[in-house]
Amino acid sequence: MSVLLEVVDVVKTYTVGTVAVEALRGVNLSVEPGEMAAVMGPSGCGKSSLMHVLGAMTRPTSGRVLIDGVNVAEMGDGARTAFRRDKVGFVFQKFNLLPTLTARANVELARRIHGSHRDPEADGRVEQVLDLLRIRDLMGRRPVELSGGEQQRVAIARAVVKHPALILADEPTGNLDSKNSEIVLNMFRELNRRMAQTIIIVTHNPDLASLVDRVIEMMDGRIVRDGRSAPAEIAESARRAGQ
Numbered sequence: 001m002s003v004l005l006e007v008v009d010v011v012k013t014y015t016v017g018t019v020a021v022e023a024l025r026g027v028n029l030s031v032e033p034g035e036m037a038a039v040m041g042p043s044g045c046g047k048s049s050l051m052h053v054l055g056a057m058t059r060p061t062s063g064r065v066l067i068d069g070v071n072v073a074e075m076g077d078g079a080r081t082a083f084r085r086d087k088v089g090f091v092f093q094k095f096n097l098l099p100t101l102t103a104r105a106n107v108e109l110a111r112r113i114h115g116s117h118r119d120p121e122a123d124g125r126v127e128q129v130l131d132l133l134r135i136r137d138l139m140g141r142r143p144v145e146l147s148g149g150e151q152q153r154v155a156i157a158r159a160v161v162k163h164p165a166l167i168l169a170d171e172p173t174g175n176l177d178s179k180n181s182e183i184v185l186n187m188f189r190e191l192n193r194r195m196a197q198t199i200i201i202v203t204h205n206p207d208l209a210s211l212v213d214r215v216i217e218m219m220d221g222r223i224v225r226d227g228r229s230a231p232a233e234i235a236e237s238a239r240r241a242g243q
């Protein structure tokens with residue numbers, strides 16, 4: 001099997017004044033194309049720090065992060081920005097849509113920045129994504145005219161339309177009620193199944209366990225459990241990690 005993402009001995013230390021905060025203390029992880037994984041663990045254990053490193057948003061203090069065989073830990077800021085734009089789609093807890101633009105314009109802007117608006121083949125993908133997320137009829141509205149769940153689906157479309165190698169979602173249902181959380185998580189699963197989109201989701205939601213192939217549990221800056229295991233075991237693992 002090929003490997004899309006390979007993380008080797010990654011350490012991330014933040015310096016706050018004279019204090020060093022060790023957010024990641026030696027993380028090793030590999031992800032194959034088409035996987036859908038959940039990252040779980042208590043607040044402060046390093047989940048967001050790991051996502052920032054995986055998505056080339058920050059450089060690790062030491063270690064290697066290979067995405068599609070390229071070590072992003074060694075790149076300068078400019079190259080990292082370009083790499084991130086081309087390869088990674090982010091979805092955050094806050095939807096971060098531009099308030100003065102319609103949903104369609106928000107998605108189109110992402111395509112322009114990426115350059116895929118010039119690719120006629122990509123148009124078909126956009127239509128497929130809008131249907132899958134069931135937001136086609138909402139695209140003329142501005143964010144203020146959409147519910148939280150709908151805004152998050154537009155934010156997911158914005159991340160997915162550029163066809164990134166990797167989607168990273170950091171607590172994407174953190175601002176949603178349970179019904180909308182379920183809808184959004186199911187849509188991530190559909191994107192993964194139908195479009196073979198590789199997805200890593202940070203969540204505190206134990207319900208995600210039944211939807212993912214793999215639960216990665218973190219504690220104190222380390223991965224303490226990484227299960228591509230039976231559904232019952234995943235559910236148990238997610239239940240513990242979600243507490």
Ligand SMILES: Nc1ncnc2c1ncn2[C@@H]1O[C@H](COP(=O)(O)OP(=O)(O)OP(=O)(O)O)[C@@H](O)[C@H]1O
Nearest residue numbers: 014015016021023042043044045046047048049050
């Ligand atoms: N920019 C930063 N500067 C200094 N310390 C930071 C920074 N970002 C995170 N930390 C610290 O690093 C540790 C890991 O934080 P991180 O945000 O990765 O945790 P998390 O698992 O995502 O938590 P949560 O579930 O609350 O989002 C924490 O001790 C946090 O205080």
Ligand SMILES: [Mg+2]
Nearest residue numbers: 047048049170
């Ligand atoms: Mg976090």
